[in-house]
Amino acid sequence: MNKHTAWQRLEQLSREQASVHLRDLLQAPNxxxxxxxxxxxLLLDLxxxxxxxxxxxQLLQLAEHSELEAWxxxxxxxxPVNHTENRAALHTALRLPAEATLLLDGEDLVPQxxxxxxxxxxxxxxxxxxxxxxxxxEAIDTLVNVGVGGSDLGPMMVCRALEGFQPAxxxxxxxxxxxxxxxxxxxxxLDQLDPARxxxxxxxxxxxxxxxxxxxxxxxxxxxxxxxxxxxxxxxxHFIAVTANATRAxxxxxxxxxxxxxxxxxxxxxxxxxxxxxxxxxxxxxSGFRALLAGAHAMxxxxxxxxxxxxxxxxxxxxxxxxxxxxxxxxxxxxPYDGRLAHLxxxxxxxxxxxxxxxxxxQGQPIAHHTCPVLWGEIGPNAQHAFYQLLHQGSEAVMCDxxxxxxxxxxxxxxxxxxxxxxIANCLAQARVLALGDAAVDQSNATPWQRYQGNQxxxxxxxxxxxxxxxxxxxxxxxxxVFVQSVIWDINPFDQxxxxxxxxxxxxxxxxxxxxxxxxxxxxATEGILDQLHRQLNAEDDTQC
Amino acid sequence: MLIAIWGDELSAWVAxxxxxRSGNDILLQQPAPGESSHRAEPGLMDGLENGLQSGRIxxxxxxxxxxxxxxxxxxxxxxxxxxxxxCQALCRQGPDELVVINQSNFGIGASDRLQARLxxxxxxxxxxxxxxxxxxQALQQFAAPETLLxxxxxxxxxxxxxxxxxxxxxxxxxxxxxxxxxxxxxxxxISGMLALRLGYINELANLADRLGVDxxxxxxxMGSDKRIGQHYLAPGCGFxxxxxxxxxxxxxxxxxETRHSTLLNxxxxxxxxxxxxxxxxxxxxxxCDLLGRRIAVWGCAFKPGVASVDNAPSLRVxxxxxxxxxxxxxxxxxxxxALQAELGGSADLTLHQDPYSALEQADALxxxxxxxxxxxxxxxxxxxxxxxxLIIDGRNLxxxxxxxxxxxxxxxxxx
Numbered sequence: 001m002n003k004h005t006a007w008q009r010l011e012q013l014s015r016e017q018a019s020v021h022l023r024d025l026l027q028a029p030n031x032x033x034x035x036x037x038x039x040x041x042l043l044l045d046l047x048x049x050x051x052x053x054x055x056x057x058q059l060l061q062l063a064e065h066s067e068l069e070a071w072x073x074x075x076x077x078x079x080p081v082n083h084t085e086n087r088a089a090l091h092t093a094l095r096l097p098a099e100a101t102l103l104l105d106g107e108d109l110v111p112q113x114x115x116x117x118x119x120x121x122x123x124x125x126x127x128x129x130x131x132x133x134x135x136x137x138e139a140i141d142t143l144v145n146v147g148v149g150g151s152d153l154g155p156m157m158v159c160r161a162l163e164g165f166q167p168a169x170x171x172x173x174x175x176x177x178x179x180x181x182x183x184x185x186x187x188x189x190l191d192q193l194d195p196a197r198x199x200x201x202x203x204x205x206x207x208x209x210x211x212x213x214x215x216x217x218x219x220x221x222x223x224x225x226x227x228x229x230x231x232x233x234x235x236x237x238h239f240i241a242v243t244a245n246a247t248r249a250x251x252x253x254x255x256x257x258x259x260x261x262x263x264x265x266x267x268x269x270x271x272x273x274x275x276x277x278x279x280x281x282x283x284x285x286x287s288g289f290r291a292l293l294a295g296a297h298a299m300x301x302x303x304x305x306x307x308x309x310x311x312x313x314x315x316x317x318x319x320x321x322x323x324x325x326x327x328x329x330x331x332x333x334x335x336p337y338d339g340r341l342a343h344l345x346x347x348x349x350x351x352x353x354x355x356x357x358x359x360x361x362x363q364g365q366p367i368a369h370h371t372c373p374v375l376w377g378e379i380g381p382n383a384q385h386a387f388y389q390l391l392h393q394g395s396e397a398v399m400c401d402x403x404x405x406x407x408x409x410x411x412x413x414x415x416x417x418x419x420x421x422x423x424i425a426n427c428l429a430q431a432r433v434l435a436l437g438d439a440a441v442d443q444s445n446a447t448p449w450q451r452y453q454g455n456q457x458x459x460x461x462x463x464x465x466x467x468x469x470x471x472x473x474x475x476x477x478x479x480x481x482v483f484v485q486s487v488i489w490d491i492n493p494f495d496q497x498x499x500x501x502x503x504x505x506x507x508x509x510x511x512x513x514x515x516x517x518x519x520x521x522x523x524x525a526t527e528g529i530l531d532q533l534h535r536q537l538n539a540e541d542d543t544q545c
Numbered sequence: 546m547l548i549a550i551w552g553d554e555l556s557a558w559v560a561x562x563x564x565x566r567s568g569n570d571i572l573l574q575q576p577a578p579g580e581s582s583h584r585a586e587p588g589l590m591d592g593l594e595n596g597l598q599s600g601r602i603x604x605x606x607x608x609x610x611x612x613x614x615x616x617x618x619x620x621x622x623x624x625x626x627x628x629x630x631x632c633q634a635l636c637r638q639g640p641d642e643l644v645v646i647n648q649s650n651f652g653i654g655a656s657d658r659l660q661a662r663l664x665x666x667x668x669x670x671x672x673x674x675x676x677x678x679x680x681x682q683a684l685q686q687f688a689a690p691e692t693l694l695x696x697x698x699x700x701x702x703x704x705x706x707x708x709x710x711x712x713x714x715x716x717x718x719x720x721x722x723x724x725x726x727x728x729x730x731x732x733x734x735i736s737g738m739l740a741l742r743l744g745y746i747n748e749l750a751n752l753a754d755r756l757g758v759d760x761x762x763x764x765x766x767m768g769s770d771k772r773i774g775q776h777y778l779a780p781g782c783g784f785x786x787x788x789x790x791x792x793x794x795x796x797x798x799x800x801x802e803t804r805h806s807t808l809l810n811x812x813x814x815x816x817x818x819x820x821x822x823x824x825x826x827x828x829x830x831x832x833c834d835l836l837g838r839r840i841a842v843w844g845c846a847f848k849p850g851v852a853s854v855d856n857a858p859s860l861r862v863x864x865x866x867x868x869x870x871x872x873x874x875x876x877x878x879x880x881x882x883a884l885q886a887e888l889g890g891s892a893d894l895t896l897h898q899d900p901y902s903a904l905e906q907a908d909a910l911x912x913x914x915x916x917x918x919x920x921x922x923x924x925x926x927x928x929x930x931x932x933x934x935l936i937i938d939g940r941n942l943x944x945x946x947x948x949x950x951x952x953x954x955x956x957x958x959x960x
Contacts, residue, residue: 126868129864129868131864131865131868131869133828133833133865133869135829135833136825136828136829137821137824137825137826137827137828137829137833137865138818138821138825233832233833236833237833
């Protein structure tokens with residue numbers, strides 16, 4: 001057997017099982033034991049997926065024949081798995097314990113990582129002790145993370161998720177996140193902040209991200225106007241750069257002492273573990289941050305060592321490959337049943353769609369099958385009042401991830417604990433109805449519009465408790481799942497060429513906004529709208545005169 | 546009269562020394578105060594020593610102490626449980642008709658709770674005598690108070706108490722008798738009022754800084770109004786001390802918990818900011834960079850006359866200076882040891898026995914405590930010693946115009 005035949009065998013299986021409904025599969029008494037898998041504080045329940053033992057065996061065959069084992073080794077070893085940019089993707093190195101070694105081009109990365117962490121630790125201590133001083137000498141009490149994409153979504157998601165883990169010394173510091181290019185976040189926020197006590201963390205791997213630099217420039221201008229002090233002094237006291245491009249950051253005005261290194265071998269959407277996570281470390285302290293890394297590292301070890309048949313990232317990836325490529329499901333909903341994970345859907349949208357939203361293979365050939373589905377999500381209980389209608393009775397097949405902690409509010413009284421039980425009940429109910437449809441209850445008297453088809457597959461991830469460690473493991477689970485899928489699909493998950501062209505075209509359009517249009521400059525649609533803009537913007541100028 | 550002393554607060558030790566001096570027999574269970582700042586209270590150790598030598602003060606066991614007819618209780622605010630246990634033990638083992646004088650800051654209502662542990666049917670009574678002693682002059686204040694607030698709800702105890710306090714009434718103008726709860730509340734109210742005055746004048750001083758007005762002139766003007774008066778209106782770099790802060794924090798907590806009021810919390814938070822004012826002035830003067838600067842500091846005690854740095858502005862200022870890589874040259878006549886105990890050793894902090902040696906090559910002098918000996922220094926010598934003649938006067942001790950004429954750069958608080 002080779003990869004091709006394994007694929008064909010799965011196609012055949014999917015045809016054979018076309019009429020199998022989840023309500024039938026769920027009748028098997030040992031279904032849960034067979035299709036749920038535990039790793040430390042995390043339980044992966046695939047029993048509501050349209051899997052049979054045979055399918056799973058065959059999917060594992062597909063993994064074997066895709067040389068997954070070799071690819072995993074290459075990933076961890078620092079091979080240039082990001083071949084289009086000739087780079088390693090070593091986010092896993094950021095999570096290695098201090099005593100480990102990892103050679104890349106003959107150089108041990110671990111001391112570098114530890115040194116970066118130590119620099120971060122010093123900054124965090126300074127902030128926590130109230131000894132990072134602004135221009136007036138007041139201690140900084142507000143941190144504004146300026147970044148976009150991976151420099152925003154990861155830190156924001158984790159800060160929100162782990163709010164409850166703020167140590168006492170961190171409580172006097174408030175954190176805000178600013179990403180949008182149009183200035184709508186920053187303009188509203190600055191009105192509420194005291195310039196003397198605000199520190200901006202400008203996170204950009206290249207230090208050329210237009211969105212981020214535009215926001216940083218607005219922040220600097222605000223500080224200039226409030227203090228009347230020279231730029232050089234303000235950048236020194238009110239800006240930290242997290243970047244791989246020290247020269248550009250310095251040219252912008254941020255001195256080397258205020259810079260944290262962002263290593264070249266870390267991708268943006270895999271970077272919350274790096275110095276990009278400064279906002280996280282300020283929020284939950286360095287010990288919390290290290291626990292987050294330890295949780296991810298435990299998942300890394302599991303991913304490297306566990307046999308595929310018990311390997312959570314592998315099993316999750318293969319299950320979704322089955323859904324996408326053999327059951328024709330191209331929509332994926334992320335549904336955390338815990339408000340603290342509010343930003344997880346947005347985070348995973350980037351992680352999955354920017355990684356695997358590709359349609360040429362590693363050789364540059366077009367791919368004949370589907371790759372990453374459309375991903376979206378929302379806090380589950382809120383989404384119940386929004387788009388669950390479509391999940392239950394719409395015409396689209398959708399796979400869902402339910403994510404819920406078993407324990408919450410253990411030290412906070414009965415009222416909140418009963419709210420949590422209500423939330424778990426809702427989570428389980430939705431998963432059950434999606435799978436069983438009408439068979440979940442007695443529906444014999446239901447009208448046609450009260451009917452539920454069911455058979456929508458879902459994954460349930462049960463965390464013992466949401467902690468820095470379990471969150472680290474959860475995120476690493478998704479990261480590795482994405483990687484496994486990329487191996488099966490033979491694509492490079494670590495580049496993002498698809499985001500480049502738009503930036504380039506925007507640059508060429510910038511001067512044309514508000515200017516008279518010359519025919520033949522762009523396409524008809526763009527020229528038409530440019531003409532409209534020209535009239536409207538100039539009319540406005542006239543009225544101002 | 547035979548009086549057992551309980552607790553390790555300053556007022557316990559002052560009471561022991563002073564009550565022994567006026568002829569009472571005092572029972573102690575430890576020979577000296579645990580806290581060094583208490584041991585440094587002027588006259589206290591001599592007073593205790595005299596008492597011990599004359600036999601008026603003697604050491605005894607816990608069981609012996611319980612037998613005394615009088616009990617003076619001045620414990621730390623966190624020791625309420627122990628105080629309750631004590632009252633319970635007195636109820637079981639103590640004599641009839643005993644009087645407990647509670648001077649501890651346990652919060653409003655605590656004295657009533659303690660009374661409830663005693664056996665009222667056997668005439669066991671608890672009286673609340675709020676502690677109004679100020680560190681540095683505690684013995685004189687105990688010996689000759691001008692007013693006394695007494696929370697006492699038992700007529701016989703009142704008579705006995707008047708007898709006990711008689712030797713200390715030479716300057717007494719008024720004894721206010723009230724309920725225990727009212728006495729506790731009054732003490733809180735007084736502390737809060739003083740804190741509000743200090744907070745207010747500091748707020749005005751900071752504004753005066755911005756508006757180019759001399760706050761000292763404004764303060765004279767305010768103080769001449771009889772409704773306001775001169776007390777507690779000196780602007781400066783914040784108040785400290787152990788006792789005062791404890792009461793205000795206690796009252797701020799009650800106000801927050803029961804009324805969601807932020808009035809006193811605001812005062813406390815602003816006071817913490819005010820403590821760093823000298824640092825901020827220095828920071829701005831040197832354009833946000835103090836690395837390697839030599840900074841002389843005169844005074845680290847939380848007020849003149851004490852060897853204590855409890856909640857002192859100097860702690861915050863020195864931490865900030867050291868965190869910025871400045872080299873601090875400190876002089877204080879009494880509190881340097883306490884400061885070192887609090888901050889730990891640092892290569893960037895040197896302690897000087899002579900104020901002028903602290904000024905050697907200094908880029909600035911920060912005056913944080915208005916010890917009298919700093920009031921009229923040898924300015925020529927200062928100019929000669931310092932690398933940069935910059936003075937940041939956190940207590941408005943010096944005369945700005947004169948100093949500027951001499952060639953100093955001078956920053957005060959609100960002037």
